[in-house]
Amino acid sequence: MSDDVQHHIAVYKKVAASLAVLTTLTVGVSYLDVAVPLAVTIALVIAATKGSLVVSFFMHLLEEKKPVPLSRGGIGLIIGSLLVTALFFLVIIFIPLMGHSDKVGTYFSLPNANAPTVETPAAH
Amino acid sequence: MSMDIPYIVDERPDTGLTNVKLGIWLFLASEVMLFGALFSSYVLLRLMAPEWPVGADVLNVPMGTFNTVVLIGSSVTMVFAYASLQMDNLAGFKKFMGATIGLSLLFMVVKGFEYNHEFEIGNFPWTSTYLAIYFTMTGLHALHIVGGVVVNAYFLGPGSKLWETNKTQFTNRIEAAGLYWHFVDLVWIFLFPVLYLL
Numbered sequence: 001m002s003d004d005v006q007h008h009i010a011v012y013k014k015v016a017a018s019l020a021v022l023t024t025l026t027v028g029v030s031y032l033d034v035a036v037p038l039a040v041t042i043a044l045v046i047a048a049t050k051g052s053l054v055v056s057f058f059m060h061l062l063e064e065k066k067p068v069p070l071s072r073g074g075i076g077l078i079i080g081s082l083l084v085t086a087l088f089f090l091v092i093i094f095i096p097l098m099g100h101s102d103k104v105g106t107y108f109s110l111p112n113a114n115a116p117t118v119e120t121p122a123a124h
Numbered sequence: 125m126s127m128d129i130p131y132i133v134d135e136r137p138d139t140g141l142t143n144v145k146l147g148i149w150l151f152l153a154s155e156v157m158l159f160g161a162l163f164s165s166y167v168l169l170r171l172m173a174p175e176w177p178v179g180a181d182v183l184n185v186p187m188g189t190f191n192t193v194v195l196i197g198s199s200v201t202m203v204f205a206y207a208s209l210q211m212d213n214l215a216g217f218k219k220f221m222g223a224t225i226g227l228s229l230l231f232m233v234v235k236g237f238e239y240n241h242e243f244e245i246g247n248f249p250w251t252s253t254y255l256a257i258y259f260t261m262t263g264l265h266a267l268h269i270v271g272g273v274v275v276n277a278y279f280l281g282p283g284s285k286l287w288e289t290n291k292t293q294f295t296n297r298i299e300a301a302g303l304y305w306h307f308v309d310l311v312w313i314f315l316f317p318v319l320y321l322l
Binding site for chain 1: 139140141145146149150153156157160161163164167168171172180185189192193196197199200202203204207210211302303306307309310313314316317318321322
């Protein structure tokens, strides 16, 4: 038991150091002059890395693999419910895309060779 | 006859978990959806906005960075508090739990200075869409910090009496409080770059 805890403590220290480095990195990178999509990607990749370190080691998710029911080789109730949560989280995060792609009420036309062309006055 | 809550000390045979641990994880799953809805709103508002400020132009990045380090530090002291109990060391637990609460309060003080500065220069939640979502998300996060401080302070103070009668049950409680606390840290890890840096 105690050896196990000692091992955990060594891991906690490494994770703490990694989180400090990644925090410095994310702030440092934000001062670079890069395009917005790239900046967003870099920031989210670093945040996701930090987040997975916290969840895996501080919250011990890597050790929560008890199968349910124990007699069968399942993934465990915690990981199972988190997978369902992750699915719905993705749905909720992508809801703005529906708003973005919703064209009801907006005029648009497809290219059509037979359609009469609208005369545009020549610019002077 | 006392009505004890089942499986808070020993694992339930069919789940392989204590009800404490399963309960807190299910609660955290609901919290993921709560904050997820707000992150989704953020994306929607930002995509639809005609203009959106760079967070660093409005907010104080050094203060935000300092608070990120403080909150991660409080997560580290929290795992050490839990590890102390596993090593049968109540004094160590009290030291690290005290540090966790101290760091949490420091986070709130810095946040208070940040809010105060925004109000002084006339930046209110109704000033712009960016500030509206900033105050909503950081405000909800701050409420979570307050809740965590109350629970952690209880476990540091009167709640620690349970250690004398049932060490395993107390350790399980601290594990659950720790899981919640790391989640609050996790939310901030995403809030910080999204609101301050992008």
